[in-house]
Amino acid sequence: MARPPDKTARADLLAAALIEFDEHGVERATVEAITSRAGRSKGAFYLHFESKEAAFLALCESAFAGLGEFIGAVTPSSSLDWGLEALRAHWLETDLRAFEYVWQHRPILRLVLSVGMCGRFAYLVDAFATVARESIARWLEYGVERGFYRAELDIAITSMAIGGAYDRLARELVRLEKKPDLARWLSQFQATFVEGLAARERATKRGQSPTKPRGPAGEEPVAAKTRRASRHAALRG
Amino acid sequence: MARPPDKTARADLLAAALIEFDEHGVERATVEAITSRAGRSKGAFYLHFESKEAAFLALCESAFAGLGEFIGAVTPSSSLDWGLEALRAHWLETDLRAFEYVWQHRPILRLVLSVGMCGRFAYLVDAFATVARESIARWLEYGVERGFYRAELDIAITSMAIGGAYDRLARELVRLEKKPDLARWLSQFQATFVEGLAARERATKRGQSPTKPRGPAGEEPVAAKTRRASRHAALRG
DNA sequence: GCCATTATTGACCGACGAGTCAATAACGAC
DNA sequence: GTCGTTATTGACTCGTCGGTCAATAATGGC
Numbered sequence: 001m002a003r004p005p006d007k008t009a010r011a012d013l014l015a016a017a018l019i020e021f022d023e024h025g026v027e028r029a030t031v032e033a034i035t036s037r038a039g040r041s042k043g044a045f046y047l048h049f050e051s052k053e054a055a056f057l058a059l060c061e062s063a064f065a066g067l068g069e070f071i072g073a074v075t076p077s078s079s080l081d082w083g084l085e086a087l088r089a090h091w092l093e094t095d096l097r098a099f100e101y102v103w104q105h106r107p108i109l110r111l112v113l114s115v116g117m118c119g120r121f122a123y124l125v126d127a128f129a130t131v132a133r134e135s136i137a138r139w140l141e142y143g144v145e146r147g148f149y150r151a152e153l154d155i156a157i158t159s160m161a162i163g164g165a166y167d168r169l170a171r172e173l174v175r176l177e178k179k180p181d182l183a184r185w186l187s188q189f190q191a192t193f194v195e196g197l198a199a200r201e202r203a204t205k206r207g208q209s210p211t212k213p214r215g216p217a218g219e220e221p222v223a224a225k226t227r228r229a230s231r232h233a234a235l236r237g
Numbered sequence: 238m239a240r241p242p243d244k245t246a247r248a249d250l251l252a253a254a255l256i257e258f259d260e261h262g263v264e265r266a267t268v269e270a271i272t273s274r275a276g277r278s279k280g281a282f283y284l285h286f287e288s289k290e291a292a293f294l295a296l297c298e299s300a301f302a303g304l305g306e307f308i309g310a311v312t313p314s315s316s317l318d319w320g321l322e323a324l325r326a327h328w329l330e331t332d333l334r335a336f337e338y339v340w341q342h343r344p345i346l347r348l349v350l351s352v353g354m355c356g357r358f359a360y361l362v363d364a365f366a367t368v369a370r371e372s373i374a375r376w377l378e379y380g381v382e383r384g385f386y387r388a389e390l391d392i393a394i395t396s397m398a399i400g401g402a403y404d405r406l407a408r409e410l411v412r413l414e415k416k417p418d419l420a421r422w423l424s425q426f427q428a429t430f431v432e433g434l435a436a437r438e439r440a441t442k443r444g445q446s447p448t449k450p451r452g453p454a455g456e457e458p459v460a461a462k463t464r465r466a467s468r469h470a471a472l473r474g
Numbered sequence: 475g476c477c478a479t480t481a482t483t484g485a486c487c488g489a490c491g492a493g494t495c496a497a498t499a500a501c502g503a504c
Numbered sequence: 505g506t507c508g509t510t511a512t513t514g515a516c517t518c519g520t521c522g523g524t525c526a527a528t529a530a531t532g533g534c
Contacts, residue, residue: 001532002480009482025357027264030521041483046523084435114359120262122351140434149434157425158434160409161402168401188394196433197377197386197395198321238502239510246512267491278513283493 010048012038017055022111026056026121060124063108070098071128072135076142084148088190091139095166095186102170103179110174133163162193247285249275254292259348263293263358297361300345307335308365309372313379321385325427328376332403332423339407340416347411370400399430 016038020029031052035045049055074094082090102109112125136159143149169189173180253275257266268289272282286292311331319327339346349362374396380386406426410417 001478001530003482003530003532005481025264027262028357031523032521035484042523043483043525044481047482052522120265143434147436150432150436153429153434154421154425157422158429160405161426161429164403164405164408165398165401168397168404171401172397184391185394188391189398192390192395192398192433193429194434195387196429196435197380197390197431198433199384199387238500238508240500240502240512242511268493269491272514279493280495280513281511284512289492 006044009040009044013040013045013048014055014059016040018059018107018111021056021059022107022114025114026053056121057124059108060112060121063105063112064124064128066101066105067098067109067128070094070101072131075135075138080142082146084143084146087139087143087148088194092186092190095190096182099170099173099182099186102173103182106174109170113171113174129163129167132166133159136162165189165193243281246277246281250277250282250285251292251296253277255296255344255348258293258296259344259351262351263290293358294361296345297349297358300342300349301361301365303338303342304335304346304365307331307338309368312372312375317379319383321380321383324376324380324383324385325431329423329427332427333419336407336410336419336423339410340419343411346407350408350411366400366404369403370396373399402426402430 013034017029017034020034020037023029024033029052031042031045034052034055035042038045045055049058137155140149140153140155140158140162144151144153144155166189169185250271254266254271257271257274260266261270266289268279268282271289271292272279282292286295374392377386377390377392377395377399381388381390381392403426406422
């Protein structure tokens with residue numbers, strides 16, 4: 001009689017891989033460390049996965065499978081007949097479900113968000129981001145057609161901005177130890193986009209100031225003050 | 238008489254390193270390939286840089302030095318007396334200068350934006366992003382104080398959204414072969430935030446539709462449809 | 475116990491690549 | 505040419521680690 005396979009080996013190895021990848025990145029995580037952490041042998045690892053990269057891809061696959069339930073899953077049909085409030089309510093509801101999922105699966109999402117941005121694996125997250133952006137674009141188009149959104153919107157650029165903002169939100173969320181008030185965060189996010197920054201009507205009058213312009217508000221986000229001594233120390237570290 | 242040092246060695250090596258890092262990532266780029274590309278020896282490499290990582294950090298340092306001229310360089314003082322139009326004009330001007338710099342330095346910015354997101358180097362971009370976000374926050378506070386922006390804005394969350402959006406813009410820009418109309422892009426970006434999506438006044442009336450909500454507009458940006466067969470194929474390599 | 479079948483193991487091999495340093499080269503003064 | 509000083513070189517060392525596979529273990533039937 002053949003020996004039966006160990007039922008938990010693959011899952012044990014994947015769980016250990018997730019931790020090692022999270023701590024060291026895919027390139028620097030070693031199969032030795034993964035197997036040691038899982039209490040398994042290297043041979044067992046290679047029975048289940050063709051390579052270290054294959055284990056990583058398996059983890060990514062499960063992450064994307066979960067997220068795919070939320071992202072780009074629903075797009076507006078031409079027969080959809082909503083008002084702006086209904087649209088916003090559903091936008092918020094979908095956001096909440098998606099980010100609740102992100103919160104509940106922080107380790108693996110953190111992995112995908114960090115490692116997935118690196119050279120040879122970037123295509124994974126790129127594909128995902130493209131789908132998300134296309135979906136956003138379709139909802140923007142719907143909003144414009146219905147007269148809810150400004151007709152002069154550049155759909156491509158605006159969807160890029162919205163996609164980037166939610167991307168940043170996810171990255172911040174997976175790093176937190178304590179769960180924030182997601183409903184509030186997401187409600188504020190949506191308001192930032194739908195309502196904008198401008199206070200209504202009063203801003204137009206105050207905006208006629210003749211004072212010479214001097215200060216910026218929008219910033220390129222990868223910047224830092226190179227003159228910060230502490231960061232120089234870090235670079236030399 | 239001592240032999241004079243080669244004046245271009247270090248720059249040659251850095252230029253070569255940039256290309257190799259861009260193509261292979263820091264972990265997988267080899268000193269052998271870098272030195273071969275630069276027409277220099279491994280010994281020369283180690284004369285100028287303590288390690289491969291040190292060369293990478295030198296590249297990052299120069300990237301941040303350039304960007305630091307734009308990002309977080311100017312913050313509003315209490316004596317600043319601008320109207321909204323002046324504020325927006327300068328926001329746009331600063332964006333233009335920053336993104337012009339990004340465009341002119343695509344290779345190194347592409348490197349920082351990709352590699353800088355990976356585990357052990359993530360702190361570099363994090364520090365930068367933090368400075369940028371704080372700067373955005375200060376400008377938002379200024380706008381609220383002056384009555385230009387909505388008083389109910391959550392500064393922290395809104396600055397996160399804006400920072401993320403510009404981050405995405407930079408990432409898209411460094412990948413392009415042909416320069417887009419930056420002024421238009423940035424103008425649209427700003428409008429997305431300041432004016433918001435909502436059409437003025439008409440949307441409120443149309444928004445009273447009693448139809449049941451069903452479609453989302455805001456999406457979690459790392460998502461994709463896991464049901465896409467082509468992406469499944471990519472995951473399976 | 476033996477048996478056949480399959481699972482699991484970890485010592486081992488060999489490729490790779492970071493980093494070293496003795497040998498060689500470059501330089502102007504004499 | 506020699507000399508002293510410094511720069512540059514690349515063959516080499518050695519540690520790391522991905523992946524292999526013969527040895528061992530686990531299993532139920534007999």
